[in-house]
Amino acid sequence: MTIRLEPREDAGLGLKIGVSLAAGLAALLLVAIPVLFAGGSPLMAYGLMIQGAFGSMFAFSETLNRATPLILTGLACAVAFRAKLWNIGAEGQLYIGALAAVCVGSGLLQLPPALMIPTVMIAGFLAGGLMMVIPTVIKQRFGADEVVITLLLNFVVILFIQMLVEGPLKDPLSMGWPQSVPLIAEAKLPKLLPRLRMHWGLIVGLVAALVLWLMVRKTVLGFEIRAVGENKAAARFAGIPVDATMLKVALISGGLAGLAGVGEVAGVKGYLSSDLSPGFGYSGIVVAMLAGLSPIGTVIAALFVAAVFVGADSMSRATGISSYIADLVVALSLLCVLVGSFFLRFRVKWERQSVVA
Amino acid sequence: MRSTPTMTDAPVLLSLQNITKRFGALTANDGISLDLHRGKILALLGENGAGKTTLMNILFGHYVQDEGDVQVLSKGGLTALPPGSPGAALKAGIGMVHQHFTLAENLSGLANIRLGTEPLLSFGREGAARAKVQKIIAESGLDVDLDRRVADLTVGEKQRIEILKALYRDAKVLILDEPTAVLTPQEADGLFVVLRRLAANGLGVIFISHKLGEVLAVSHRILVLRGGKKAGELVTANADRRAIADLMVGKAVAAVVRTPASPGEVLFALENVSLHGAGGRSLSGVDLKLRAGEVVGLAGVSGNGQSGIAALISGLAVPTGGTMRLYGETVTRADPRALVANGVARMPEDRQHDGVVGTMSVADNIAIEEVRSAAFSKMGFLDRKAMRDRATAAIAGYDVRCQGPDAEARLLSGGNVQKLILARVLERGPRVILANQPTRGLDVGAQAEVHRRILAARDRGAAVLVISEDLDELFALADRFVVVRAGELHDAGPSEGLDRGTIGLMMAGQSHARAEMAS
Structure with missing residues (x-):
């Protein structure tokens, strides 16, 4: 028997969905091994995870709450990666967006909520966008690698935030905790349902996904982003302003990550601290890759990753199996999806060698 | 038969x-x-x-x-x-030499020839391998320096290494x-x-x-x-x-028949233009006039400044000295869109690399130069129907063989990509046309089709510059010749009265007058 690979011209939608499901299943099977090692029953562990993520209104709302920043950072990565702009700095952009929200929304301006909330969001979007525009300009001017710059900026930003929340921005009423002054009530995002943490940031994320989807398919800007991402030389020859298009992508990408920060500050915590994000920016990369850089897929992938994390926390409390299992599930899912995308590009044929003498 | x-x-x-x-x-x-x-x-x-x-x-x-x-x-x-x-x-x-070589550029020729035929750890066999290769060289005449890095060899030498590789395996x-x-x-x-x-x-x-x-x-x-x-x-x-x-x-x-030209006014001109650029792109003191209804053929050994002239007309560069004029107006900004909007048609030298975005559709690639114009978009939104209609017409009119307007451009063969580009640029009725290596890699049938289209555009009154390494092609199309050498442009005059030998000598560096005496 021999195995051969033939390139496919195009994979149908059914096949794409089938491969994604198979990849998820394969990841769950693989994670069963460490669960067994930890002395648990995989079936029970998964059952508890599902229950923890979707088992009650509270659980589901926590999953959606967790998915909200992931949708936005996932979109931030997806839109940039499509243009082959490698934004690894969503984490830092998230914090800068949150910082802008605090600067504008903690009493500097006094506006009614209908004006205050958009102002805070625009400030966060612009601040996050600027955090990505700067590395892009440096890349265009000096040829510096944006992966390195954006990645390293994450650490610079987080240390900067630490400095601020222990110094100039520190809340004098926080009893010594390193956290910033709180947002005024007018700047906070309303909750979607009473007594649950879900907030309007989720709607912002869903709308952003829809807008991006429309932009990619229907607008001139989306057309130009695709052309620049797929073949820069041809785009330049055809007269598409490559550098300007890249800067627009950078602004949108950084801006979306900044919005994620606004959501966490104005929707969940109410103040800024240096532990605002448990790596939402980095998880956004995984979300975007799981989604195959599709905006709508990003929403689904963000829900999946959020459910795994929320479910694993709950499962861990019940069984004593470490919640690091969540990281394993997410990491292996990504690997399996990458393997799956290989099978979307190639058709595998098993053939018996027929030797005619 | x-x-x-x-x-x-x-x-x-x-x-x-x-x-x-x-x-x-x-x-x-x-x-x-x-x-x-x-x-x-x-x-x-x-x-x-x-x-x-x-x-x-x-x-x-x-x-x-x-x-x-x-x-x-x-x-x-x-x-x-x-x-x-x-x-x-x-x-x-069976030994195969592919069109695109499969050599490890950082290794020597001999190492490439031995690669894959021996276990990873083999000591002391180089002598035997060298002797065998040298015997093959002596028998075949495939002379090449075995000890130089493949990266430093010319294309022809790399091909020799490929052939030696096959022969070394007793093909x-x-x-x-x-x-x-x-x-x-x-x-x-x-x-x-x-x-x-x-x-x-x-x-x-x-x-x-x-x-x-x-x-x-x-x-x-x-x-x-x-x-x-x-x-x-x-x-x-x-x-x-x-x-x-x-x-x-x-x-x-x-056979494509070229009728005598009737040149009109100057539509595009380079006046004492110089351009600083990386290898093979620099120009100095270039004068060039493209007249309505005339095809100018640009001959020259590759890398003598053709890409500089192409970059100027394509709107990818502006002169660093001298003046570039379109319809008499000085062009000061490198702006392909402005040129396209003003009736300049550009066929890129490397059509797969610069001409199309492979993963985008045929319709997208036909609209790409004018996607911002009112023809294909309104208020920033794409007019998909207009794009598809234009593509459908182009596919029929220019015989682009593909599955339809939504097929990805990467699935098209080289000749069909060129037809797609022809449809994109000629359908607008351009007044100035740059055809850079318009038929490189195309078969006989496609070649004739491209030539016919270019001459038809000339007869409509377009000013055409054809850049080609194929002298036969230039003689088939050009009414007038210019020769580029070391970044300088030399006028060779009307194509009647010129022959391959004269052009060849000018390409090699002799002046027109001396070349004529020698030929």
Whole structure:
């Protein structure tokens, strides 16, 4: 028997969905091994995870709450990666967006909520966008690698935030905790349902996904982003302003990550601290890759990753199996999806060698 | 047509029996049979997409045929090769030189030749390997420095390493896929000498090409493929050029006739233009006038400034000194969109790299230069229907062979990509046209089509600049010649009264007057 690979011209939608499901299943099977090692029953562990993520209104709302920043950072990565702009700095952009929200929304301006909330969001979007525009300009001017710059900026930003929340921005009423002054009530995002943490940031994320989807398919800007991402030389020859298009992508990408920060500050915590994000920016990369850089897929992938994390926390409390299992599930899912995308590009044929003498 | 070649006494080295290969609805090879005899050169001739490369990929085991057999001479006579196994093909003595080389650039020629034939840890065998390669070199005339890094070799030398690699593995059959596409005419002639010598030493050679002239020059027998089928098989010695061309394209190709030009006003001009740029792009003191209704042919050895002139007319650069004028107005910004909007049509030199975005659709690629114009968008939103309508019309009008407006451009063959670009730029009725290597890599039929379109545009009153490395093409199209050398442009005058020799001497650096005296 021999195995051969033939390139496919195009994979149908059914096949794409089938491969994604198979990849998820394969990841769950693989994670069963460490669960067994930890002395648990995989079936029970998964059952508890599902229950923890979707088992009650509270659980589901926590999953959606967790998915909200992931949708936005996932979109931030997806839109940039499509243009082959490698934004690894969503984490830092998230914090800068949150910082802008605090600067504008903690009493500097006094506006009614209908004006205050958009102002805070625009400030966060612009601040996050600027955090990505700067590395892009440096890349265009000096040829510096944006992966390195954006990645390293994450650490610079987080240390900067630490400095601020222990110094100039520190809340004098926080009893010594390193956290910033709180947002005024007018700047906070309303909750979607009473007594649950879900907030309007989720709607912002869903709308952003829809807008991006429309932009990619229907607008001139989306057309130009695709052309620049797929073949820069041809785009330049055809007269598409490559550098300007890249800067627009950078602004949108950084801006979306900044919005994620606004959501966490104005929707969940109410103040800024240096532990605002448990790596939402980095998880956004995984979300975007799981989604195959599709905006709508990003929403689904963000829900999946959020459910795994929320479910694993709950499962861990019940069984004593470490919640690091969540990281394993997410990491292996990504690997399996990458393997799956290989099978979307190639058709595998098993053939018996027929030797005619 | 005759399909029974004269019998030879030499044994059959390789026999393809009734090979059929389908890709979905497309039958790439339809019942093709061929025999290759020892010591003979068989040319596989056909247009792009005729099935030549597919057939060779089956022979070499990259693809598995749906029907038919590949048989190779071994000790016990002809034996069928297991399908889909390049390893078995190598073992059976089939060597293949691909169009795009498969060499490790950072290793020496000798290391590349040995690569893959020996275990990873082998000490002290280099001497034996070198002796064997040198023996092959002596027998074949494939002279090349074995100790230089492949990265430092010329394209022709790299090809020699590829051939040596095949011979080092004791190939009995050597397949060359479009070997002259990357060579200068002199290098190609050298290759033909080597191939004849190799054949004389008992090798069987399959030579894949779409260029008639070289096939006639080098082969013993010609197999013509058309649309995946064998269109004819004939002995080269008594073959007729015209008849083969007709076999290839299936219908008589009408020669393109150029009527005398009637030049009008100057539409585009370079005045004492200089351009600083990286290698082969620099220009100094260039004067060029393109007049309505006239084709100017730009000749020159590649890398003497052609890309600089092309970059200027394409809107990718502005002069660093001197003046560039379009319709009398000075152009000061490098802005392809502004040029396109002002009626400049540009065909890029590397059409796959600069001309199309492979993963975008045919419709997208036809609209790409004007996507911001009112024709294809409103308020920042794409007018998909207008784009598709334009693409549908272009596909029909320019005979772009593809699945439809939504097919990805990467699935198109080279000739169809060029037709797509022609449709994109000519359909606007441009007044200034830059045709940079307009038919490089195209087959006879597509070439004639491109030439016809360019001349038709000229007759409509467009000013045309054709840049080409193919002098035949320039003589077919140009009303007037200019020659570029070391960044300077020399006027060679009207094409009547010029010949290849004169242009060649000017390319090599002699002045027009001296060249005429010498010719």
